Amino acid sequence: KNQVEQSPQSLIILEGKNCTLQCNYTVSPFSNLRWYKQDTGRGPVSLTIMTFSENTKSNGRYTATLDADTKQSSLHITASQLSDSASYICVAPSGGSYIPTFGRGTSLIVHP
């Protein structure tokens, strides 16, 4: 069964600090791994899409890593801002059918 697990479930950090969110996946066959940011009351916004051959991908202060051997991905946020407060969702579509499997998300709160 395809699964995507994220940790921690929630995280509180101070503005300006860095943080790392984790995503473990068991999706077969693997196609790509995506990270989304979802603000409260809004639709998700794509941060990164990583394929099997990519180890690292950056989008501004967001850097995603992918380890295809251990089936783990992380999202690192540098110099956090209040606007980073949101839910971060990891998604892995199955390469065969493209049915996406979603993680439950990490709720990040950035305090001033």
Place this chain on the structure above:
Amino acid sequence: KAGVTQTPRYLIKTRGQQVTLSCSPISGHRSVSWYQQTPGQGLQFLFEYFSETQRNKGNFPGRFSGRQFSNSRSEMNVSTLELGDSALYLCASSPGTTSDTQYFGPGTRLTVL
């Protein structure tokens, strides 16, 4: 370019009724996907349409159906509503390939009483 739009934004229905939600994709996008988001289950994939054909389908009962028109606009229908259908329904559009970035709309908040 205008983003993905969904109508209505909020909807209240009673059990047993049916509902139709609408999604207008970004101009030029041919793929539209629908998702259900609830606090209990998180985000779940409903189905995807590409060039008026259902290309992929998630694990939802037949009460959930959809269609796509020639202008790529899509509708989703839920018949015989149940309390558990209360959720945020999101649609997302992309140019067409499965590796494309998906752009989500703001969602339709459906409450079933």
